[in-house]
Amino acid sequence: MEKLAILLLLSASIALGDANLTQLLGLEPLLKTKEGSSSVHSLLEYQFMQALTKDANGHLHSTWLGGFDAIKEGTWMWSDGSRFDYTNWDTDEPNNAGEGEDCLHMNAASAKLWFDVPCEWKFASLCSRRIV
Ligand SMILES: [Ca+2]
Numbered sequence: 538m539e540k541l542a543i544l545l546l547l548s549a550s551i552a553l554g555d556a557n558l559t560q561l562l563g564l565e566p567l568l569k570t571k572e573g574s575s576s577v578h579s580l581l582e583y584q585f586m587q588a589l590t591k592d593a594n595g596h597l598h599s600t601w602l603g604g605f606d607a608i609k610e611g612t613w614m615w616s617d618g619s620r621f622d623y624t625n626w627d628t629d630e631p632n633n634a635g636e637g638e639d640c641l642h643m644n645a646a647s648a649k650l651w652f653d654v655p656c657e658w659k660f661a662s663l664c665s666r667r668i669v
């Protein structure tokens with residue numbers, strides 16, 4: 538429930554485009570860096586996060602989550618330190634293709650599941666912050 542409240546506040550500040558609200562909530566730094574990128578621990582959480590990334594036309598945009606395996610290939614972790622206890626990878630992902638893929642994005646391809654991709658790619662980030 539706490540996480541839901543956090544995401545609602547973040548969603549509201551972004552949706553309203555209210556810089557003062559974003560600053561008041563202390564979310565501004567999170568929107569500028571990948572620190573505080575969100576973790577996902579259930580299908581329900583993932584579906585909620587997808588709703589936050591949906592535009593007015595119903596399109597789900599590719600968005601960074603806080604998952605990475607840059608420390609040890611194949612060992613996925615969340616940047617918030619929580620357990621990596623849920624996955625929603627697309628078929629044949631993660632595959633660490635090419636010269637390596639160590640970051641996780643959601644809403645990938647047509648299935649809108651997870652891909653590992655190069656961390657240099659540019660997407661919006663979905664962030665969360667513990668308020669209490
Ligand atoms: Ca990798």
Ligand SMILES: [Ca+2]
Nearest residue numbers: 632633638653
């Ligand atoms: Ca991949």
